[in-house]
Amino acid sequence: MKMRNILLALSVAAATVLTGCAKKQDASERVLNIVSPAEIKGYDPIMSDDLYSGREIAKIYEGLLAYHYLKMPYELIPNLAEAMPEVSKDGITYTFKIRKGVLFQDDAAFPNGKGREVEASDFVYSIKRLADSKNQASGWWILDGKLKGLNEWRDKNANLPVTNYDEEVEGLKALDKYTLQFKLAKPFPQFLYSLAMGFTSVVSKEVVAKYGKEFINHPVGTGPYVLPKFDQGKRIVYTKNPTFREKLYPSDASPEYQNLLGDAGKKLPLVDKVIVHVMVESQPAWLKFNKGEIDYFGVPKDNFATAVKDNKISGELADKGIVLTISPQLDVTYTSFNYDNKLFHNTNLRRAMYLAYDEAKANELFYNNTAFPAQSIVPPGIAGNDPAYKNQWKGPNIELAKKTLAAAGYPEGKGLPEIVYDIPDSTTSRQMGEYFQKQMEQIGIKIKISASPWPEFQAKLKKRSGQMFGIAWGADYPDAENFLQLFYGPNSAPGANSSNYNDPKFNKEFEQAVMMQDSPARTALYVKLNKYIAEEAVSLFGVHRQAYTLQQSWLRNYRASDLHHDNVQYLNLDTAKKEEMAKKF
């Protein structure tokens, strides 16, 4: 023990000295500290399919459109486009004027290292890059089959040694330096959402050419922050882009965000530096937040009881001025069947399982009772979700479940083979799996849990080899189509329809709905489709989760959102308040 004490004392002394020697931060500099709970894959917009990489990409890259920061429901606004596009009457042609004077960030790829002006042809190049099969873009699905001639261009170039980017594509043209025209293969109003997604952000061909394979680690966009090189480390430091255009904080807001208009009209971005701490373990991140070293942070599951009581922030955190924001997420959890297996074509079997499952208890066990029970696939807040609708097959109703199972041909589970339930190999997933197993046992259904590491679990879904699995889906854009397509036959695995559900009736009406412009008729059709899959018990719909976020008292303009990956540019810090509150930490 003595030796340990000596070592400890020496270390503490050394730490004190060395910490004292550490670089001092400029007090006038506004530095935002945030956490990424997952590793960042890199900075190629066409690969921004995971949420965490998408958030980092949005600090540097921009697209034609964006979501208004202070409006709900989500509203698309021009970003690099000068205005919303002119759309032809038949809904096929979209013509954009792009903003003049927008510069790519300075980089050695440009003459004299100075970023040049963005032109309409850069968007043409960027979208062709997304389509180029040699790039294996994870975002290709958003434009697959959507633009006239783009799929043909992709197929034609797939087998050529070098892709011909100069070849004209009918549906994608730069009419002049600042005019961009898209022609759709058929009407698809959701197309505009794809122009607000990271995948369609503008990149420069000079930068792609210079860095080649390593382009993913050399981000050069037009956005509010710069990161000269990404070294895949655990601390990513962004600084203000000195050549960022005149972009202002919004001056209008929905009623619920009126309190966030304090910085209205100010030039963005508002903080000088953003430090992203990549912390895959929640405990140290939680401690750092409690020490005031992180400016906002989602409440970790294990600390929920400490932080939140009766949906209010706990006393100790409130004393530090910390604020709790609760916000519904555009997502859904569900347990799905693999319809390649004929067993699950038995509607009564599916309904019996649904009736046997106590979702309310699951909500209490796994989500601290914070989630909303899902009646079907489309979450609240999206047209297509009918708040009054209650799914009659949602349990628990053990008696009815037993009767329905008997009607399915398996009284008390007799004659029903053991069903394999696939889960990702994590503690929570195992607990959820075991809970599901027990729920099914009540009516005589035997479930075998099969846990696999995440890549293997994914592979099982893509290869259509599983029987049942638990999964969640988060919105790519705020439209019911993005959720309903999870059961559209042609999207079967390896597409997003992992359940391989293929119902001609549903497919036909879905195809009809996605061609319609936003209208009461379309909403009615979405509602109908949403109810149809609920009544058919196509999946066992779980919950729509809520985000519980804590923010420090000195953080300004924070709003929780599923789609504002570019939120950091709007955030601000009250440095005087931070200094004052430091005593409490």
Added chain:
Amino acid sequence: MNLYSYILRRLLYVVPVLLGVCLIIFVIFNVVAPDPAFILLGKHATHEQIAQLHHELGMDRPFWEQYLSIVRSAFTFDFGYSWSSKQQIWEMIKAGAGPSLSITIPLFIIVNIVSISTALLVSFYRGKMLDKTVLILSIAMMSIPSLAYILFGQWYFAYTLGWFEISGYEAGFPNFIPYTILPVLLYIAISWGPDTRFYRSVILDEVYQDYVRTARAKGVGELSIMFKHVLKNAMIPILTYVIIQIPFLILGLLLAEAFFSIPGLGGITIKAINTSDFPVIKAMTILSAVGFIIFGVITDVLYTVVDPRMRLK
């Protein structure tokens, strides 16, 4: 046998060992591991994209070609690019080695000095109160999971007392030091118990040998017996135990890197496993195998230095 011929011969063993390692990597990748295309292409992957990626990654080549490609990497150390981060793997290893070694080297040195010294001390006082106390303490410390040390250490020493950084890392000397002290201290506590027990039993094996009794009978002092005779004779198992730890230094400490957000090689390996980044997994496996072989040779050579009775065959 001449020392140099011995070393040369042992190094030649690298060839069949590496061929075997390559075979194991090949089998694991082709039989056990999931298809990386599903991870790399995301949730909307199409059959066409998957097939194309398989082609690009060389996964549609004949098995023998794929095996030869692994063998080529193993013997040229040309590991190419990471499939997920698109970085050159050597660059990733160079970037990760510094943070990993900034923890593992001080830990390796301190923990071995402290454990061997403790073992010598308690062997000297064997059977007495100090020995019993250390024994109980080491067993108690061994019984606590590593994660508990880390969670408690971060909460108490870094958060509550504020003596250290909770997590993080800054490259370059001396910037990294404030970030590495706590993980190093915690791992000293984690390793001290098992290491001390091991060294104590090795030393006690010697303490009861006839030559010690003879030395005592001749009137040689206890301290002199411990340092000049016992320690010297216990050096063979100590050397084996110490040197075998060295390849692990390079691989990093997985838990520490995850909890302290240190961008080391342990994290790179785990990330590669989670993303089925085969070239990185391959590189790390080959480097570890080579590390074990080389340090095995060094251990054998050192045996002859500490015990001249030993001959290299």
